Amino acid sequence: MSHILHRMLSKTYPTAAGGEGMVLRDRDGREHIDASGGAAVSCLGHGHPDVLAAMHAQIDKLAYAHTSFFTTDAAEELADHLIARAPAGMESVYFCSSGSEAIEACLKLARHYFVEKGETRRVNFISRRQSYHGITLGALSVGGRMKDRAPFEQMLMQGHHISPCYEYRGRRADETSEEYALRVADELEAKILELGPETVCAFVAETVVGATLGAVPAAPGYFKRIREICDRHGVLLILDEVMSGMGRTGTLHACEQEGIAPDLMAIAKGLGGGYAPIGAMLASKRVVEAVRQGSGVFPHSQTYVGHPLACATALAVQQVIERDDLLANVRRQGARLEQRLRERFGNHHHVGDIRGRGHFWGVEIVADRSTKMPFDPALKLNARIKQAAQERGLLIYPMGGTADGTAGDHVLLAPPFIIDAATVDTIVERLGDALDASLASAR
Ligand code: PLP
Helix, strand or coil, X not given: CCCCCCCCCCCCCXXXXXXXXXXXXXXXXXXXXXXXXXXXXXXXXECCHHHHHXXXXXXXXXXXXXXXXXXXXXXXXXXXXXXXXXXXXXXXEEEECCHHHHHHHHHHHHHHHHHHCCCCCCCEEEEECCCCCCCCHHHHHHCCCHHHHHHHHHHCCCCEXXXXXXXXXXXXXXXXXXXXXXXXXXXXXHHHHHHCHHHEEEEEEECEECCCCCCEECCCCHHHHHXXXXXXXXXXXXXXXXXXXXXXXXXXXXXXXXXXXXXEEEECHHHCCCCCCCEEEEEEHHHHHHHHHCCCCCCCCCCCCCCHHHHHHHHHHHHHHHHCCHHHHHHHHHHHHHHHHHHHHCCCCCEEEEEEECCEEEEEECCECCCCECCCHHHCHHHHHHHHHHHCCEECEEECCCCCCCCCEEEEECCCCCCCHHHHHHHHHHHHHHHHHHHHHHC
């Protein structure tokens, strides 16, 4: 019996024993193509020699120094690297160990910014339904996946949720994409006015929705309108790029494709590529300056802030991505992945939508294409697809649909940036087989 408290207490998991490039190997020697990079983490694949060398070099030098005594070259160099490539206006980085912690830091710095400015009534955060921002209590409070929140609801900060920008299910037949984008973005303004602008701290959103809906980019113009609304009411914009950032969508930051910059941004996953647990908050000059002019203190820190091994590892990951021009490969192979998905599933009876960007694609599965009716969640179709894929040597990231018809089961693909054309084709072939076998078993 395992003494690890796994999420599913009754399930037994195969043991991952090794990995090279696109492939993970289990203890029985079976190979699995890592088509989701775990949970959109492994952007360089497994066992990259240059990253391993950088890790060895850092560990030989220094494993740990507490930030109340020292800074380190590793943390300073990574911060410089990130800020030099950050969205406009970013000035500072706070390092942590996960995406949830990066979101917590964003929530606290947003609040602290207003305390520094004397606008102490600003306590409300607005976010979107069907979003995921992490599992800690602050992150859950802004999160919009109700089943994660349910057991803890009474312990959460009061959350204020508006609609997601989810064109497949939200856009009316009489609207263009642009009209839809503005309609749902304007829900933010209505919510700010309802709460009172002087009470609103920040709006939090994933630039491309990941785990809950499966790679849903916003409709054109959505984030430009969101930025305008935030600016009009002095509300900060926090973008969660934990999953969609660091090259996943074909540009380093997903918000580059929206033509806007946030005030605070959370990154993680692809930052360390799975070689080290690391996340970060990027903070804009406007926010940091208010703290500098005020108390001079951001009252938030953790033992492993700026861990030198994690920082040196992340810097090596980012340098390899840049040196090998891997974002060009993300765009090239991402286009092939889209094309193959559309060829294989475009006319599939049970595929309602295929959406995404770069190396971030979602396939939504429905019982009925014309009504978009999801399958009964009791069938656990997403779990069947995951299992059928794994039996075929393919790792994908699935998520269940909802009984109220607000989302179907879906599959998320987020392959490492090093993928080649043949592996793209194999992924789609195996996914097709796994989907058809799961649908047959669910009948
Ligand atoms: N934000 C988003 C968009 C995520 O997808 C995740 C994790 O999947 C998180 C935050 C939380 O990150 P972590 O699991 O590293 O705490």
